[in-house]
Amino acid sequence: MANDLFNSLMNAPDENGRFGIFGGRFVSETLMPLILELEAEYEHAKTDESFWAEMDDLWKHYVGRPSPLYFADRLTARLGGAKVYMKRDELNHTGAHKINNVLGQLLLARRMGKTRIIAETGAGQHGVATATVCAKFGLKCVVYMGAHDVKRQAPNVFRMKLLGAEVIPVTSGRGTLKDAMNDAMRDWVTNVRDTFYCIGTVAGPHPYPAMVRDFQSIIGKEAREQMLEREGRLPDTLVACIGGGSNAMGLFHPFLNDSEVEIVGVEAGGKGVDDRMQHCASLSGGRPGVLHGNRTYLLQDDDGQILEGFSISAGLDYPGIGPEHAWLHDTGRAKYVYVTDDEALAAFQMCCETEGIIPALEPSHALAHVMKIAPDLPADHLICMNLCGRGDKDIFTVARALGVEMGTVA
Amino acid sequence: MTRIDDTFTRLKAEGKKAFVAYVMAGDPDYETSLEIVKGLPAAGVDIIELGVPFTDPMADGPTIQLAGQRALDGGQTLEKTLAMIAAFREGDATTPIVLMGYYNPIYNRGVARFLKDAVLAGVDGLIVVDLPPEEDAELCIPAQAAGLNFIRLATPTTDDKRLPKVLQNTSGFVYYVSITGITGSAAAEAGDVGPEVARIKAMTDLPVIVGFGIRTPEAAEAIAAVADGAVVGSAIVGQIAEGRAVDEIHAFVKRLAEGAHRA
Numbered sequence: 024m025a026n027d028l029f030n031s032l033m034n035a036p037d038e039n040g041r042f043g044i045f046g047g048r049f050v051s052e053t054l055m056p057l058i059l060e061l062e063a064e065y066e067h068a069k070t071d072e073s074f075w076a077e078m079d080d081l082w083k084h085y086v087g088r089p090s091p092l093y094f095a096d097r098l099t100a101r102l103g104g105a106k107v108y109m110k111r112d113e114l115n116h117t118g119a120h121k122i123n124n125v126l127g128q129l130l131l132a133r134r135m136g137k138t139r140i141i142a143e144t145g146a147g148q149h150g151v152a153t154a155t156v157c158a159k160f161g162l163k164c165v166v167y168m169g170a171h172d173v174k175r176q177a178p179n180v181f182r183m184k185l186l187g188a189e190v191i192p193v194t195s196g197r198g199t200l201k202d203a204m205n206d207a208m209r210d211w212v213t214n215v216r217d218t219f220y221c222i223g224t225v226a227g228p229h230p231y232p233a234m235v236r237d238f239q240s241i242i243g244k245e246a247r248e249q250m251l252e253r254e255g256r257l258p259d260t261l262v263a264c265i266g267g268g269s270n271a272m273g274l275f276h277p278f279l280n281d282s283e284v285e286i287v288g289v290e291a292g293g294k295g296v297d298d299r300m301q302h303c304a305s306l307s308g309g310r311p312g313v314l315h316g317n318r319t320y321l322l323q324d325d326d327g328q329i330l331e332g333f334s335i336s337a338g339l340d341y342p343g344i345g346p347e348h349a350w351l352h353d354t355g356r357a358k359y360v361y362v363t364d365d366e367a368l369a370a371f372q373m374c375c376e377t378e379g380i381i382p383a384l385e386p387s388h389a390l391a392h393v394m395k396i397a398p399d400l401p402a403d404h405l406i407c408m409n410l411c412g413r414g415d416k417d418i419f420t421v422a423r424a425l426g427v428e429m430g431t432v433a
Numbered sequence: 434m435t436r437i438d439d440t441f442t443r444l445k446a447e448g449k450k451a452f453v454a455y456v457m458a459g460d461p462d463y464e465t466s467l468e469i470v471k472g473l474p475a476a477g478v479d480i481i482e483l484g485v486p487f488t489d490p491m492a493d494g495p496t497i498q499l500a501g502q503r504a505l506d507g508g509q510t511l512e513k514t515l516a517m518i519a520a521f522r523e524g525d526a527t528t529p530i531v532l533m534g535y536y537n538p539i540y541n542r543g544v545a546r547f548l549k550d551a552v553l554a555g556v557d558g559l560i561v562v563d564l565p566p567e568e569d570a571e572l573c574i575p576a577q578a579a580g581l582n583f584i585r586l587a588t589p590t591t592d593d594k595r596l597p598k599v600l601q602n603t604s605g606f607v608y609y610v611s612i613t614g615i616t617g618s619a620a621a622e623a624g625d626v627g628p629e630v631a632r633i634k635a636m637t638d639l640p641v642i643v644g645f646g647i648r649t650p651e652a653a654e655a656i657a658a659v660a661d662g663a664v665v666g667s668a669i670v671g672q673i674a675e676g677r678a679v680d681e682i683h684a685f686v687k688r689l690a691e692g693a694h695r696a
Contacts, residue, residue, distance in 0.1 A: 039567065047567075047568060048565065048567050048568065049536060049563040049564065049565075049568060050563055050565060051491070051492045051562050051563060051565070051586065051588075052565050052585070052586045052587065052588045052590070052591060052599065052610070053492075053586075053588040053589075053590050053610065053613055054590075055565045055567065055590075055591075055595075056590045056591065056592065056595060057590065195495065195498055196488065196489065196498070196502075201489065202489075205489050205490075205491050208491045209491060209492075209494075209615045212491075212492065212613060212614060212615060213613060213614040213615065213618065214613075215590055215613045312537045312540060312541055313535075313536045313537045313540050313563065314489060314537060315489075315491075316563070318540075321537075323537070323541065325510075325541075326510040326511055326512070326538060326541065327487075327511070327537045327538035327539075327540065327541025327542065328486075328487065328488045328505060328538070329488045329489050329537070
């Protein structure tokens with residue numbers, strides 16, 4: 024790869040929100056002025072020290088940052104190869120990385136005088152994070168969640184309600200995350216004056232992919248410092264799971280210019296990436312298209328109709344991927360692989376047994392890839408994977424997948 | 434000059450406002466849909482807006498969403514929609530057809546190939562909801578070069594500062610979205626719409642047609658009175674959803690058209 028590309032990787036997107044051909048602002052005219060207003064507000068906040076001072080204070084005292092960089096010694100011994108480090112973003116308040124971004128967006132919303140916050144959610148983690156910060160800031164919160172996900176993530180629905188949010192089950196389309204995003208956008212088009220749309224991942228129209236990435240980059244900035252402190256050098260390989268890709272972008276971004284650091288994103292392979300399309304691997308099994316305000320890789324049919332993804336993990340169950348990942352994929356800077364539901368389940372169990380950490384099913388995908396590569400790597404090879412969420416929410420799903428009746432566990 | 438320009442010239446000579454009807458291509462099935470479209474000019478429709486089904490119609494309310502799903506379930510594709518227009522053109526050489534939809538099916542087909550096929554089929558204009566002026570290089574400019582009108586949406590959030598940008602590469606007519614919201618939701622108020630249309634007309638010579646939230650002949654008349662015409666979509670699509678016979682649908686459309694033409 025040419026050096027000038029390497030040096031420009033951290034400067035994307037351009038002024039039109041493009042990462043190469045990806046990204047952009049593919050929204051209806053009604054939303055366009057709102058997106059431009061948000062972009063101006065964010066550009067201003069980005070260089071405003073008081074904004075970041077407030078973020079840092081909340082990250083430290085409310086979220087519990089920095090999250091530890093943990094050396095998984097027993098797992099490393101079990102795999103018998105590379106040293107495996109885990110960035111413990113599952114220890115954040117609300118149990119995942121999602122809150123890093125929500126705090127940033129809602130501080131912006133407050134600056135813009137918006138009083139009503141809407142969000143979409145799949146597994147419910149972003150919905151819970153949004154409901155949490157809305158409760159803290161005293162903002163009205165409405166969360167759109169696919170009717171199918173409302174059923175499979177009932178504990179998170181109850182958590183959001185406890186936090187004072189209104190949860191609207193989405194029945195349009197097929198009632199999944201992408202439909203929840205459609206309905207959130209329909210809400211925004213309708214309530215343009217007082218409403219702020221808090222998107223949960225590095226997707227959507229510009230400036231969302233760049234803005235959410237910037238808020239999540241705290242993960243990579245910390246990991247970089249922590250690794251330098253622990254090992255005196257940068258990691259050799261970064262691994263993170265990808266649905267929309269916000270935890271991965273957050274880990275990857277501060278390392279993009281470090282050509283010696285290998286970057287690997289892990290998509291959800293569901294039941295296998297083949298023409299049955301029972302997966303969510305947009306890069307491995309999709310092609311470029313336009314949805315939800317940006318151009319990126321999408322799962323779609325021959326007519327350009329969007330297909331439903333499939334994954335055991337509700338948080339990865341999205342037929343698209345953030346545009347910056349699409350670009351990193353096409354430029355070759357990052358490598359993208361997938362693991363299947365079964366491999367993720369095996370990693371989930373391995374993490375519980377060897378490290379005493381119950382991971383979410385999402386980062387279990389990242390761990391499954393680590394389990395594949397670590398044994399063949401030398402003992403001084405440093406892997407840093409993002410353990411971006413905890414697994415309490417997933418125990419019912421895992422029990423079902425393992426054929427365990429919850430009532431009879433003894 | 435496109436069929437759209439010719440239609441407005443004729444309407445002006447007749448002293449009439451335009452009535453635009455929206456139906457979803459392939460709803461409830463290809464054959465019925467073609468039959469519905471064929472009868473629209475005789476029912477008084479001046480311009481036909483033909484919806485291109487898409488799985489994720491973000492600007493549409495439940496009525497149009499479900500119409501798109503029915504069409505897709507029935508096997509409708511962009512290819513078949515173009516074939517439908519070609520079939521319509523065999524019996525009608527003058528009524529303009531505007532395709533309305535979302536960018537992905539077009540992008541997926543390839544812009545150059547789509548434009549060639551669309552011109553060949555007899556399409557006159559395009560309304561692509563998720564292509565604002567910021568993305569003009571994608572389709573708007575190539576479409577105008579291919580001889581198609583690219584009709585832009587102006588909305589209540591399009592302020593005076595932004596309006597010139599919205600009007601810049603627009604042709605055929607300007608589609609004013611009467612409400613902040615999705616199709617088939619709140620009712621358009623002529624009292625609100627009138628000043629907005631005047632604001633747009635002060636900056637362009639193009640006709641301004643108003644859509645979203647118009648459901649009755651009376652509303653079509655009231656809105657058309659303060660603009661150059663009115664669009665009705667969800668109310669017609671709702672009749673199709675109820676399974677009404679084709680001639681009943683045409684009778685319904687005729688009452689709406691008479692309303693708009695009274696203005």
